[in-house]
Amino acid sequence: MLSTATPMLRLASASPRRRELLTSIGVSVEVAPAHIDESCRDDESPEDLVTRLAREKAEAGHGHGALPTLGADTVVVCDGEIFGKPRDESHARRMLSALSGRAHRVMSAVAVIGPRGTLECRVATQVYMREIAAAEMAAYWATGEPRDKAGGYAVQGRAAVFVERLEGSYSAVVGLPLFETAQLLRAQGIALWDGVEAVS
Template sequence: MTATLCLASASPRRRDLLASIGVDVEICPVDVDESPRRDESPAQYVSRLASDKALAGAKLSMLPVLGADTAVVCKGRILGKPHDRRHASEMLGALSGSVHEVLTAVAVSGPAGLLVRCVTTKVWMREIQPGEIAAYWATGEPVDKAGGYAIQGRAAIFVERIEGSHSAVVGLPLFETAELLQRQGVSLWTAMS
């Protein structure tokens, strides 16, 4: 298959999600400053990062470029990727027994300009015991995940329910992504034929 989209990310989850809707990608990881800006809301933050990634990728490829970013927001605070075991334990402890939001923004640069959408999903987590947090960290799964957990992995047992897009919590809101890709002239289902 010939790539029809440049993915400005090395995320295997995003690559797999795009493959699930038949989009073959060229991987073009980019490096952007992910520091939150003063007085920037979580939605502004993820939208800016997704846009910055798409625009940086556009310098590397002639294809339309998709950038995305996901943030876990608990009590108004953005939880990034854990630095170490202690940090992951703190994050999962804060999420335990509460509801939080996962915001994922997707930006696609192409013939129609830069198109951006941000999706918010609410996630309810059950109480997570300290021993479960330690055992989960030992799996290695939380290391590079926003909020220190992967809903598509073993942390699924911590999630009571969600309200919104499951694929957005994984890393890419597929409904909105498909709309943006079609507006940029990227065909869906092509890698499946």
């Protein structure tokens, strides 16, 4: 159930997962999706791309009121290639085939615009997947879950059965690194559920 409390933060994302993660740490949000061009620039590294997109989303969502604004982005990287959201079933299966039986990186970046300007962080997590059979990929696509997920899978959903383990932040793979995000929010004067004073 979503919080009906007065919003403390503007979330520049339509992602229900990010909204739920913020609610879980006591932050009520006003959802204001930012629509930006998410294309990778020439010679732009995955690290630079995910950080830039988080910042641009926060900037696009800011300025419509006094609330601090959070933008975030997540990318899946395998062999230096950025895996975005699948265009169709064939694309999703190609990505899952590349991830099958090996490790890949998931990078999430967060930008929060508030009284202290723009504060940012980026988190990388190593995800290890078991071998995924072609029939499993087809069945997974049929669930509808992979369609709007970076890398063509959702670690918090049915694809959990494909993930052997991860090294780093689980919430970052879902879409928002909560430990680091909490630090940014406190620095911008936003109190969390625990009542700890914001960072001075």
